[in-house]
Amino acid sequence: MKQYIHEKAEWPELKYDGNALSSQLTRLHRALGRLFGKLDTLGFDVQNELLLSAVSDEVVTSSEIEGERLNRASVRSSAAKRLGIDSAGLADVYADHYTEGVVEMALDATQNYSSPVTDERLFGWHTALFPAGRSGIHRITVGTYRTHDVSIVSGAFGREKVHYTAPAPERVPGEMKRLLEWLESEQSIDAYIKAGIAHMWFEAIHPYDDGNGRIGRAIADLLLARAEDSPIRYYSLSSQLLKERKAYYDELEHATSYSGNIDRWIAWFLGILERAVEASEEKLALAIRKASVFAQLSKAALNDRQILVLSKLIDGFEGKLTTSKWGKLCKCSHDTALRDIEDLMEKDILLRSPEGGRSTSYELRCRST
Numbered sequence: 001m002k003q004y005i006h007e008k009a010e011w012p013e014l015k016y017d018g019n020a021l022s023s024q025l026t027r028l029h030r031a032l033g034r035l036f037g038k039l040d041t042l043g044f045d046v047q048n049e050l051l052l053s054a055v056s057d058e059v060v061t062s063s064e065i066e067g068e069r070l071n072r073a074s075v076r077s078s079a080a081k082r083l084g085i086d087s088a089g090l091a092d093v094y095a096d097h098y099t100e101g102v103v104e105m106a107l108d109a110t111q112n113y114s115s116p117v118t119d120e121r122l123f124g125w126h127t128a129l130f131p132a133g134r135s136g137i138h139r140i141t142v143g144t145y146r147t148h149d150v151s152i153v154s155g156a157f158g159r160e161k162v163h164y165t166a167p168a169p170e171r172v173p174g175e176m177k178r179l180l181e182w183l184e185s186e187q188s189i190d191a192y193i194k195a196g197i198a199h200m201w202f203e204a205i206h207p208y209d210d211g212n213g214r215i216g217r218a219i220a221d222l223l224l225a226r227a228e229d230s231p232i233r234y235y236s237l238s239s240q241l242l243k244e245r246k247a248y249y250d251e252l253e254h255a256t257s258y259s260g261n262i263d264r265w266i267a268w269f270l271g272i273l274e275r276a277v278e279a280s281e282e283k284l285a286l287a288i289r290k291a292s293v294f295a296q297l298s299k300a301a302l303n304d305r306q307i308l309v310l311s312k313l314i315d316g317f318e319g320k321l322t323t324s325k326w327g328k329l330c331k332c333s334h335d336t337a338l339r340d341i342e343d344l345m346e347k348d349i350l351l352r353s354p355e356g357g358r359s360t361s362y363e364l365r366c367r368s369t
Helices: 019-040 044-065 072-083 097-111 119-129 169-184 191-205 212-228 237-243 245-256 263-296 304-316 323-330 334-346
Strands: 151-154 161-165 350-352 361-364
Touching: 019 191, 019 263, 044 072, 044 097, 044 212, 044 237, 044 263, 072 097, 097 119, 097 212, 119 212, 161 245, 169 191, 191 212, 191 245, 191 263, 212 237, 237 245, 237 263, 245 263, 263 304, 304 323, 304 334, 304 361, 323 334, 334 350, 334 361
Parallel strands: none
Antiparallel strands: 151 161, 350 361
């Protein structure tokens, strides 16, 4: 019979070999050094664009890992307002209570990283995730620990596979007390290793009816902010976890089915952090391109609709830009969309695509240098 990590006599003392992880830590710190070095040479506009992109990615992808799809424009608008960043034409995009709650939790984790992690703080995060007290159609206990047994199961009815069974509910308050005391204690441990341990430890306890993955990743983000002593995050851990979701679940399952130490989990966590940092360099290149293009357009008088669509074109617009797509994006009439487009053509910013055909499309003339 499988024995889980919390059933071991040595729990919660988690063993790992720091020396075996030293080369990975060195690579991670070098990758972070390269990223921060590049950021130091950039203006605030580019840094803000990358920050807003990373925060939006983190919120959207952390929810998507759990099967929740959020509207990226709503997330970006909500995050921009809370961060005091120009939302590039998204000021009027509506964000529902759930989106606002997820953004609030994510930003509280990073913006207030030095504040202690307490029961009440995590209960607040949980309540923000489930403002209506429901997960889908099911009513759940919100803002407190679970009161029933929980197992992580997959497979069709009658052929279920149990991947993990969490500690009994009566153990949860004590388990969380130990974890939270450990989070706030001083230890001679690399801060990035601590983030990996904390995430796995929290998932092993699985203290809530739902939302454990999202809160566990927010805890990891908080510890990453502490590691960098900065509220500003320019890379998204959850984006990389979504790309490697199967491996993520497999590694968590292996780690919580304790095999003597957690070297394998920490090595994997450090690796995915390194890949997340490397992926952010692509975002950095996009942010630089966007800043370059908008610098060229800075003398043109553009309305919010034009800024919104141009921003999407720079980010990589899917398909062809037509008048009808403009209208849908900006929630405006066909005539208004056409006037906006013609104005940009007169300003030599957009041009009519040469293909022609039944539906006229437009593309960006301005290019980054």
